[in-house]
Amino acid sequence: MTSHVRTPDGLLVPKGHGRTLRAAAQQVTFKVTGDMSRVSSSFEVVVPPGFDVGAHVHARSEELFYVLEGELDMLAFEPRVRSGDDWRHWESRSGRRSVRAGPGTVVVVPPGCPHAFANRTGEPARMFFQASPPPDHERYFEELIEILDAGGPPDHEAIAELRARYDIEQLTPLRHEA
Numbered sequence: 001m002t003s004h005v006r007t008p009d010g011l012l013v014p015k016g017h018g019r020t021l022r023a024a025a026q027q028v029t030f031k032v033t034g035d036m037s038r039v040s041s042s043f044e045v046v047v048p049p050g051f052d053v054g055a056h057v058h059a060r061s062e063e064l065f066y067v068l069e070g071e072l073d074m075l076a077f078e079p080r081v082r083s084g085d086d087w088r089h090w091e092s093r094s095g096r097r098s099v100r101a102g103p104g105t106v107v108v109v110p111p112g113c114p115h116a117f118a119n120r121t122g123e124p125a126r127m128f129f130q131a132s133p134p135p136d137h138e139r140y141f142e143e144l145i146e147i148l149d150a151g152g153p154p155d156h157e158a159i160a161e162l163r164a165r166y167d168i169e170q171l172t173p174l175r176h177e178a
Contacts, residue, residue: 011032011036011037013031013032018030018031018044021141021142021145022145022149023145023148023149024048024148024149024176025048025051025148025154025176026045026046026047026048026051026144026145026148026176027045027046027048028043028044028045028046028141028145029043029044029045030042030043030138030141031043031044031128032134033134033135033138034134034135034138035135037134038133038134039132039133039134040130040131040132040133040134041130041131041132041134041135041136041137041138042128042129042130042131043128043129043130043131043137043141044068044126044127044128044129045126045127045128045129046124046125046126047070047072047117047118047119047124047125047126047127048119048124048176049119049120049121049122049123049124050119050120050175050176050177051118051119051175051176052116052117052118052119052120052173052174052175052176053116053117053118053174054087054116054170054171054172054173054174054175055075055082055087055090055114055115055116055170055171055172056114056115056116056163056168056169056170056171056172057112057113057114057115057168057169057171058109058111058112058167058168058169059111059112059167059169060111060133060167061111061131061132061133061136061137061167062108062109062110062111062131062132063108063109063115063129063130063131063132064106064107064108064109064128064129064130065106065107065109065117065127065128065129066104066105066106066107066127066128066129067101067102067103067104067105067106067125067126067127068103068126068127068128069103069124069125069126070102070103070119070121070123070124070125070126071100071101071102071119071121071125072100072101072117072118072119072125072127073088073098073099073100073101073116073117073118073119073120074098074099074100074101074105074107074115074116074117075087075088075090075098075099075114075115075116075117076107076108076109076113076114076115077090077092077096077113077114078092078093078113078114079091079092079114080092080093082114082171084172085172085173086172087114087116087171087172088118090114098116101117114171116172118175136166136167137166139166140162140163140166140168143162144159144162147159147162148176154174154175154176156173156174159174
């Protein structure tokens, strides 16, 4: 008698598919959620001109960013000093500074590492973003889009409360200058 173990089927998400959340400050398409993977959540993110996520750090989460289109200023290091409200001027002890990342650039951020991205160009940028473990970032994006879609400047108090609940220590402010 042969024993068979049923294995789950794989997941294929075609181009243009996934649940999309939109606000003036960001567009996020959920590609792989915590319901689909035990390892990570994956998203396609459109970053409009003028958006700066602000430098921040996660105690538990690991993230991966892959630039698909456009250019993003990116940071992924511990600065000499976590100060000021503009992470673009930060420098690591070894002299690293933020970089302008174009298509094909990959950034991996381990837990505890300060990181940021901003679109300082005149064109939207698009990136693949993966967060582990799931599903915290899914829930975070859902609530963040609601706040950003409320109109007017970002409600920094609401964003700070949201980030505190989702393992995000904000080091510099989130900005969106449309």
